[in-house]
Amino acid sequence: MSLQITSRPVGRPRARLSHRGRQARAAWLFLTPSLVVLTVFVVYPMIQAGYLSFTSYNLVQAAQWVGLGNYRHMLHDPQVWNALRNTLVYAAVSTPVSVLLALALALFLNRAMALRGFLRSAVFLPFVVSLGVVSIAWSFLLDPDIGLLSDWLSHLGITTQQGYLQDPSTAMAAVIAVGVWKNVGFYMIMYLAGLQSIPGELYDAARSDGANAWQRLRNVTWPLLANQTMLITIMAAIGTLQAFDQIYVMTHGGPFFQTETLVMFTYRIGFENDQFGYAAAVSWVLLLLVFALSMVQFTYFRKRVVTF
16 A cells, blocks of 8 residues: 655745735835935934943043943933933923813814814914024014013013023923924824814714713713824923923023023033033933833833724
């Protein structure tokens, strides 16, 4: 008795693998330019900054290895702690204000009303304008001598002898206000997209059950905007941790370092004090903060399941 084994052609699975291979090669082909740019302008500078953070370097002398010296010095540097405190205050105030204001504007401009398109464009317009240009304009508006906004506020009894950007008690609030005004339009558009994706049948069912406007917002709108809220919150927080432009233009970190954030501090000690190794160490601390927030967002969306 003989056992005969016959084999059948397996051309079809091989064709599928070949097709997948072509898709993979095409994907890498399209990704290569972006990966090259990211490698040259993001990954390599990060690695170089990581190396410099363990050295003492000032563009004149060769880098000298100091190990963890910069990080140990950072723990006892009151300027770093002041910059970190200012950064956290900026983020803690600007982020929730931006999110809540964007949601309120989105709810208001999502209704049928006259000039709705114009109002949406007006709110979104500051986002597309350069932050440096915006900061210069606001510096003139808040000038204590020629500022139009300062003049209006003085008629309402709100005055300051030094100017809003020169007074240590109001400088941070002024910088935060400019940041919120600049970015809230973008967050509003994201909320509008989320609002328009909510099925209208849910609101009809809520109305038939006797739910008022507040109950519909709390039980229908807000839960279904959880993804947008999380994304906007993380984006706003990361943006505030990296705040630099308006601070550099409007206050340059003053008065008396009251608006100096970690990015502004890194710029000052690096490009003004020529302590590039120390500046690189501070920048890596900021990178870890941003990375932690990004991981929070990644974990949330990995576990989040939304069903309608």
